[in-house]
Amino acid sequence: MIAALRKTLFGGWVSSIVTVLLALVLWRGAAGLLDWAVVRGHGFGATPAMCRADGGACWAVIGEKYRFILFGRYPYEAQWRPAIVIGVFLALFGVSAFRACWRPMLGLVWVGALAIVLALMWGGFAGMEYVPQDSWGGLPITLLLSSVGCVLAFPLAVLVALGRRARSMPAVRAVCVLYVELVRGVPLVALLFMASVMLPLFLPEGLNPDKLLRAQVAIILFAAAYLAEVVRGGLQALPRGQYEAADALGLSYWQTQLRVILPQALRLVVPPLVNTFTGLFKDTSLVLIIGLLDLLTAGKVALADPVWQPFGEEVYLLLAAIYFAFCFFLSRASRRLEAS
C-alpha cells in the first residue's frame, strides 16, 4: 500500500516535483479555507457586526436564513408542509434508486407521491391554509421541476428517438427531427421566456396555466430533445441481428422495442442519460428569469437583506452543498445501476 503510493506519487523526478507543488497548493488552499470557515468562523449565535470585525465566516447567516432559502416566501407557520414535501421527494428518490423496486407499481408510487406533494403545497383543505403557487419557493420548486421534468421527458424522449428511426413513417420521422433540432438549437432561457411570456398570447382568454406549469412544460420539452438523442445513440449501437431475430420470431414492432431493443439500448446509455439528468437538475435554476423562486434564487433573495448582505459566500457554499448532494446521489445510483 505504502509502496504503491510511493510509486504513484514519487515515481520519478517529474512526478515528485508535481506532487510537491500540488501538495503545497492544496495545503495553502485548504489552510485558507479552514482558517476562514473554522478558526475565524462564527457560529449560529454571532451577530453580523461580530463577523464583520475579523472577516471570518459568518454561519449565523445560515441559521437566520435557512428557512427562506429552503422554502422561499411560503407562509412561515405552514412551512412544515414544504418540509414534508422535501421528505417525500427524498423517499421517492431513495426507492427509485433500487433496481428491485422497478416494477409497474413504482409508476403509481410516483403519481401518488406527486399528488401528495401538490396537495401539501396548495393546501386549502383539512384545515390547511390555501397557498397560491406564487408563494411557493426554494428547494421544493427545484425538486418538483427537475424530477417531474426527468420523469416525463424520458418517455417522450424514447418516443421521439424511436420516431426518428422509423423509416417506414417519413412524416413521423420529419416531425421528430424538426422537434429535436429546433429545441436543441434554442437556449433553455429562451424556451422559458417563450413559455412564460409568449404562450399566454396565443392561448384563448381565461385559459392561463400558472407560471410553474408553463416552466415545467418548457423544461420537459427541452430535456426530452437532449434525452432523445442519447436514447437514439443507444438504439444505433445495437446490432441489426437483434432486430432480425425479433422479426423472424414474429414479434410486432412494439413487442420488439419493449422486450428486445429498449432494455438493451437503455442500459448502454445509462452514463450519458444520468449526465443529462444532472445537467437538467442544475438547469432548473434558470427559472429565476421568469420570476420563479427556486433554490438558487431563494438564496440570492435571502442575501438581499442589507444586514446579511456581506455573507454571500456562506449562503452559496450551502447551496453548492445541496446541489452537490443530489447530483452525487444520482451519480452513485447510476454506478450501481451500471454494475447490476
Add this chain to the structure above:
Amino acid sequence: MSDIAVQIEHLKKSYGAVQVLRDISLSVATGERVVICGPSGSGKSTLIRCINRLERHDGGRIVVDGVELTDDVRALRAIRRDVGMVFQNFNLFPHLSVLENCTLAPIQVRGMSKAAAEELAMGLLARVRIPEQARKFPAQLSGGQQQRVAIARALAMQPRIMLFDEPTSALDPEMIKEVLDTMIELAGTGMTMLVVTHEMGFARQVADRVVFMDGGEIVEQGVPAALFANPRTERLQNFLGRILQG
C-alpha cells in the same frame, strides 16, 4: 396445408445496381430437406432471407404455406410465426436468460401462458441437450451451445418450416458437430428445412436435394449423391473442388 411449403417464382432482388438474385424459381415440398450451397456472394443467404422477408424482393413471387409474401403486415406476421430461422451469428437476446430467450416469442406472439411456454422451452432445451443451461445468459455459453439455444428458440414457436443461414460458419471446428447433430436429429422428425451451408457431409447425410447457386442463379440441383458424383457444370466442379480440398 399444402404439399408445397415454399414456392418461389422468378425471384429478383438487387442492392442498387448489383443484382444479387436473378430470376430464381424453387419449389420446396412439405417435409423436404433442401441444402443450398454456393460460393460467397452467390445470393444463397439473400434467397432464404427473402423467405421470411428479412429482405424484400423486387420481382417475382414467394408463397409460403399458401400465403403470398406482400407488404401486408398481418400476412407477414402469420408467415413469420410459422417459419423459424437460425442465424450465422446466433442473434440470441443477450439481456435474457436462455429460458427467457425461448419463451419470449411463444408468450408474446402465440399468447401462451408463462408456465406452458416454460414447459415447452425446457422440453426443447432437453432436445438440444442443454437443459442445465436454462438459467444462464447467452454470454456464459460456448458458441455451439448458443447456436443450439437459437435452434430451440426458433422451435419454440412450433414452426412448420425452418431456415438455417450458415448455422455453423461462426463456430470453432470442434463445435460444428454438436450443432449438426442437433440439425440431423431435427431432420429426422420430418421438419421442412432450408439450409444454407458449406457442410457437404451434412448435405450428403440429410438433404433430399442440394441446390447449387452462383452469381444469383440456381446453376444445378439434384439429389446429393448424384450431384456430388457427377457435377455437370464447370462452376459446380470448381466449387466442389475448393470445398472438398479444404
